[in-house]
Amino acid sequence: MESTNPSNLFGEYAKVIGQFKLPGIDVAALLESRRKDIDALAQANTAALSGMQSLAQKQSEILRTTMAELQSLVTRLSASGGKPTANTGEVVQQALHKALVDMQELADMAYRAQSDSFAVVTRRAAEHVEELKALLQPKQPKK
Secondary structure (H helix, E strand, C coil): CHHHCHHHHHHHHHHHHHCCCCCCCCHHHHHHHHHHHHHHHHHHHHHHHHHHHHHHHHHHHHHHHHHHHHHHHHHHHHHCCCCCCCCHHHHHHHHHHHHHHHHHHHHHHHHHHHHHHHHHHHHHHHHHHHHHHHHHCCCCCCC
C-alpha cells in the first residue's frame, strides 16, 4: 500500500522534477502545486470511499430490515393457516412504500458521495488556476 501513499507519490515526483534545472521557473512552487494536486486527489478518493462504504452499510441495513419484515409476514401467514388476512394488502403496500423511500435515500447518499469528491477536485482545480496565474506573472525587479 506504500506506493499509493500521497507522500510517497509526491516524493517520486519531486525526485524526477528535482533533476532538472529550468531557468525562469520556480521549481519549488511547481512541486508545491503538484503536492497539493496529489493531496486533493487523495481527499477526493477518501470522500468517494467513505460515501461508498456508507452506501453499502445502508444497503445491508435495508436488506436486513426487509428480510426481517418478510420473515414476520411469512410467520403470520403460517400462523393463520396460509390464508391472506385482511391487512396483507396493507402490509405489502407499506413494504413497497418503504422500499421506494429507501431507494431514494440510497440515491441521495450516492449523490452526496459524488458531490463531496467532485467538490474536492473542483476546489483544487480553482487553486491550480490561481497558482498558474501567479507563476506566469512577470517577476518584479528588486529595488
